[in-house]
Amino acid sequence: MNKPKVAFFDFACCEGCQLQVANLGEQLLDILGVIDVVEFREVMSEKWNKEYDVAIIEGSITTPHAVDRIKKIRKRSKVLIAYGSCATIGGINGMKNNFELDEIREHVYPDNAKHFPTIPTMAVDQVVKVDYYVNGCPIYPPEFLKVIKAVLKGIPYAVPDKAVCAECKLNENVCMYEKGVICLGPVTKAGCNSWCINNGNICYGCRGVVTNPQEQAQNDIMVKYKISLDLMLNKMNMYNKCREIDKDE
Amino acid sequence: MKYVILKKNKLDEFIVNLSKQKKVMAPVSKGYNNYAFEEVTRGGQIALKYIPTILPPKKYFMPQYETVVEYDTKDGKQNMEAIVEYDEMILFGVHTCDLAGIQSLNVVFSDRPKDLNYIIRKNKIILIGLECNDYCDEHASCKLVNNELPNGGYDLFFTDLGDFFLVHVNTWEGENLISLTKVFEPADDIHMKKREKLRAKKREIFKNEVKINPDQIPDLFDRSHNSKVWYKLGERCLSCGNCTNVCPTCHCFDVEDEINLDLKTGKRIRIWDSCQHESFAKVAGGENFRRKAAGRQRHRYFRKFKYPVDKFSRYFCTGCGRCSRTCMADIRLKETLDDLIKESI
Structure with a gap:
């Protein structure tokens, strides 16, 4: 069997997820034993002009040019993976959607603004079909490996749809709310093994909101801990602003 | 019946001595009035005075992530090898509620088909209990289920009586352990009387925390299947699964295959699961037997107070209070029982 041709692409992002892949160490060598990387800007300069077996997409879609580019990549790819918060849920680039597009464009490119057409930030699956998701900012390396193996095997990978709390409890962390700190674990999809909380940080919601966040219960909790809706939305929107695009449809 | 005593100033020597023989796990403070069983030397x-740890000692009996099988499908083979992961260890300072929790798990996993992984691991763990002289906090309901006093299930049992522990x-x-560590002294009548005094005092302190005769609980649940109480709980529940993860008797698990990059070999692992997650009762085709949080909460309570009574003649609530303590939505076990009682009158 020929090794699948795999290409990595980046859109609006910090390229931190590529760095996570490049930093896999020995495991990266194992992966390179079973796939053939044909494009990966972070680590090589070669290009590939045929079909991709697997395209791995980092970054969110923020310009008309990016829309064209991702559509072209999709057409050339048998399987498409979105990885990292920017690609899977829009991520922090979504904060752009808090502002008027012209206003923000002039702020960034004062006199040259007219040369930079812009659109609201979108997650990759808000533009093209996505087959696999590796959520997180950055991606959680063990989950990336899990997804790669699922792709190679041709089986689906389901992103856990329970709260981060479920994994956090298994790791026996003291609950952030008991420390008097607001944490987005209760509304955020698990799968990261509560990576941040294990290391003393809060959950920022980078993996996206669970499908059913039990809104009534969440409201009760905000009342109990005296958290205003504005503050909560502010925290949620740091990573999850692009959610609104789906809601509007 | 054999009793000995350990002077308090000899406790350190005892633990140091034990830890040279095997791993010793005991409750330690994690700050913010949270405790966890961790290795000590x-x-x-x-923490001799502690409220129930975040996770109960069940984490040593059925680990959160456990490899049960390693498989190999190279060259058309179908080889599977059963794996048992275990650690020899001594658990020190286990409260009576948690001893009851371990007894419940023993009953479940010894039932046919026997869970050999559990049974082999259980036999490698030595249990040293520690009596509670008073309530840990307002969430405990140990008297309701008669766990304020020891009901066996330990190798040694410590009672703190001031400057010494009386040890059963x-x-x-x-x-x-007593003869190996050489730090114990024989117990005499004075020591025993001191314990009698403590037990008399405990009879004054520990009163049934819920206004119901415990014998009537299964009947109460029989009548409460369609109660409004469950729907109210359903509205409040976050479905985070904290209540089941911290429960000393909840033992549901999921099984996953973790394949290696060669796509031929791998391992099968079991992971704690929770009936409170929306995905728990979802089956092929998308049908979900417990789609709503109300049904899931009801199921949890029935798994503590009804089903195990029918099947094993014991409550699977140990009165530890962990589910109430950990619930961000303030779903309190004693309140739920009170509400069911009020509604059924």
């Missing part, structure tokens, strides 16, 4: 690391030696393993 000195007596000073142990319950098994050969326990006796072995």
Whole structure:
């Protein structure tokens, strides 16, 4: 069997997820034993002009040019993976959607603004079909490996749809709310093994909101801990602003 | 019945001595009035006065992630090898509620088909209990289920009586520890009387926390299947699964295959699962037997107070109070029972 041709692409992002892949160490060598990387800007300069077996997409879609580019990549790819918060849920680039597009464009490119057409930030699956998701900012390396193996095997990978709390409890962390700190674990999809909380940080919601966040219960909790809706939305929107695009449809 | 005493100033020597033989796990403080069982090597690391740990000691009996099989499908083979992961260890300072929790798990996993992984692991763990002289906090309901006093299930049992521990030696393993560590002294009548005094005081302190005769609980649940109480709980529940993860008797698990990059070999692992997650009762085709949080909460309570009584003649609530303590939505076990009682009158 020929090794699948795999290409990595980046859109609006910090390229931190590529760095996570490049930093896999020995495991990266194992992966390179079973796939053939044909494009990966972070680590090589070669290009590939045929079909991709697997395209791995980092970054969110923020310009008309990016829309064209991702559509072209999709057409050339048998399987498409979105990885990292920017690609899977829009991520922090979504904060752009808090502002008027012209206003923000002039702020960034004062006199040259007219040369930079812009659109609201979108997650990759808000533009093209996505087959696999590796959520997180950055991606959680063990989950990336899990997804790669699922792709190679041709089986689906389901992103856990329970709260981060479920994994956090298994790791026996003291609950952030008991420390008097607001944490987005209760509304955020698990799968990261509560990576941040294990290391003393809060959950920022980078993996996206669970499908059913039990809104009534969440409201009760905000009342109990005296958290205003504005503050909560502010925290949620740091990573999850692009959610609104789906809601509007 | 054999009793010995351990002077408090000898506790450190005892733990140091034990830790040279095997891993010793004991409750330690994690700050913010939270405790966890962790490995210790000195007596000073142990929180002798502690409220139930975040996770119960079940984490040593059925680990959160456990490999049960390794498989190999190279060259058309179908080889599977059963794996048992275990650690020899001594658990020190286990409260009576948690001893009852371990007894419940023993009953479940010894039922046919027997869970050999659990049974093999259980036999490698020595249990040293520790009596509660008073309530840990307002969430406990140990008297309701008669767990404020020891009901066996330990090798040694410590009762803190001021400047010494009275120690009940319950098994050969326990006796072995006594003779190996050489820090114990014989107990006499004065020591025993001091414990009698404590037990008399405990009878005054510990009163049934819920206004119901415990014998009537299964009947109460029989009548409460369609109660409004469950729907109210359903509205409040976050479905985070904290209540089941911290429960000393919840034992549901999921099984996953973790394949290696060669796509031929791998391992099968079991992971704690929770009936509170929306995905728990979802089956092929998308049907979900417990789609709503109300049904899931009801199921949890029935798994504590009804089903195990029918099947094993014991409550699977140990009264530890962990589910109430950990619930961000303030779903309180004693309140739920009170609400069911009020509604059924």
